[in-house]
Amino acid sequence: MKIIPGGICAVKGVMAAGSCVDEYGVAIILSPESNASAVFTSNKIIAAPLIVSQESLQDGKLSAIVANSGNANCFTGEEGLKDARLMIRTVSENLDLNPDDVAVASTGIIGRKLPMDTITPLINCALNKLENSFKASKNAAEAIMTTDTVPKEFAVEIELKTGEKVRIGGITKGSGMIAPNMGTLLSFITTDVKASPQELKTALKEAVDNTLNLVVIDGDISTNDTVILMANGRSGRIDENFQEALEYVCSNLARMIAKDGEGATKLMEVEVKGAKTFHDAKKAAKSIVTSPLFKSALFGSDPNWGRIMAAVGYSGAEIDEKLITVTLESEDKQIEIVETGVVKAFEGSEELEVAEKIMKQNEIKIIVDLSLGKFKATAYGCDLSYEYVRINAEYSS
Amino acid sequence: MKIIPGGICAVKGVMAAGSCVDEYGVAIILSPESNASAVFTSNKIIAAPLIVSQESLQDGKLSAIVANSGNANCFTGEEGLKDARLMIRTVSENLDLNPDDVAVASTGIIGRKLPMDTITPLINCALNKLENSFKASKNAAEAIMTTDTVPKEFAVEIELKTGEKVRIGGITKGSGMIAPNMGTLLSFITTDVKASPQELKTALKEAVDNTLNLVVIDGDISTNDTVILMANGRSGRIDENFQEALEYVCSNLARMIAKDGEGATKLMEVEVKGAKTFHDAKKAAKSIVTSPLFKSALFGSDPNWGRIMAAVGYSGAEIDEKLITVTLESEDKQIEIVETGVVKAFEGSEELEVAEKIMKQNEIKIIVDLSLGKFKATAYGCDLSYEYVRINAEYSS
16 A cells, blocks of 8 residues: 555546635535445534535436535525535536536535625636646645644555556545534545445445544534545456555544644544454544543643543443553553553553653554454544633634 | 522431541431432443442442542452442441441542541541531531532422421532542432332432433543432322422532533533423433533633534434524523524624623523423533633643
């Protein structure tokens, strides 16, 4: 697996563009006649673009995606649906596509009408800039940012078992908020693999379940979360190597989102292994990255194993506290702070000293071995800082 | 229902005492030959005193409770169980009770051995001060505090259907943390009602489910949560009036805990009504008081209905967004900000102006009407402040 530059445009036949003005941005991704699949938010309140995109995706085919930042087009009633369809039509007419082959996504303020007099010109501007280039992918990644501080893209080239080379590229945005609103995860992934819509659906669902669904910034679930995978079929047939690479791409996008979480000063990667079921591993890992108490401890560089254990205890996963081992890891250090249920990082111990040094780093891995089975999962999160509270308490009226 | 002073000592035949030194405290409650029932944490990692108390409570009878603050006696292995039993024995020998008639509870640091050379003298000191007085109840409430800023007690007198007068008194502590540790909820409730252990169990479970289980400070579930109800049977038989009063006492204790949550500057009471099931009402109410985004908005006095709606949407409760009405209420004001799915508190509206005034108060009620059924539930929470982050990020090594 080779990491390559270019994001979504690393894939041949894919064009992209992004245009921004003030707090608004529009990204367009063109991958003609692709098979496609998507995963949407589990929130029961669903924004207009998600409803419209679900219609477009019914036949498992897409040629383009148009996405805007600055306004979530959520809680906007019939007008919101009309606006989402208008965004699609502006793209489909210009590119001579069937409207059913275009998906739409939005992120930003909830409950306000989309300012179409700003969005439509941005779409037209982006349409004029469509190209296959590193710069175009980056522009698209920038156009979907809200309170993200950096654009996020990632791409790999892999060899299928047949020896054919396949590329997968992705752009994403993380959790940011614009009052009165909440964060939204948008990820768009392109590839030249050959696969049916059903195969893509299975592949994407598994990859997202194991990666992007295990990113927690604050535990709030957006009304607009959207992940779309488009495959233009120019290379070889989907196989296990592709699945592995897709998960790798998604996990890297997940890491980028966690690292750039609202107010985040530190990235935490929590690997729970030795779980009796995969579901247990996910529950326990997600419980730790969600815990406000442990997130606060991370901010304070406190190797607070008590909060890790407690979060595992209430996660719902099957555990035996006497078997649990907890290891902290940073780039150049590793230390067991709890070993088969016995605390090693007690006051005055060398273990505590090393643990404190690890907790001061910017990227920290926490490995929890439940020693009950063979399943594992990795969740991604960040610390809870004063800055998170400030960003979300300030009322930008 | 009459609110009366005296906390647990408002009930005839109950004696209490509290002693403190440094960060440690011991409370003793004596209610001889009472029927009793308890509710413990749902965390799978359970502290030693909870295991020992479950043994004591097996026959549904208790005469005394001994509780300490400063150390949770959790994750302390066989030694922890021995120490919890020693606490019980110190009390039972002095008061000439069967050890099986004494329960024990702890709150404080996780993973450190109980300092019995401090705890035992505190127990002896408290034993010498046992009495039925307002002061004794308050001392007991103070002795179980950790980062709580005020002692918490509440009592009522009610009339049973038979006309007999019954009293219910309670003391509680809320969520505070002492590094490396997490918050713990302890509530001890006394009454002179006549009831079998099974009747008390049913009554307590229902009351706690509807009140104390709906308090959320940060979503972390302690390893030590304990609620014990002792009934000495000196008055009339348990009936519906008692049940109502017990819930009233528990909901007042719940309010006190939420108001004194770590770093809290504001109390929020969220009533979800019109739910299809009681379970739905609870899920939706709990989701709002738990949302870090809405908690941050509360801190910033931002009437962020988008976050309320989103939290309802991902709560798992059955909803129809077109039917939802959201009302904000403070002591002297009330305003609908969303009416049957339509936002009224848009920018520049009078509704938004009133909503902003309400959000600046110290006690805010949020009423969400799902308009789908007849069930309702109330959850209690507080805002997410810089102070919460500071308290939990600071490593007190």
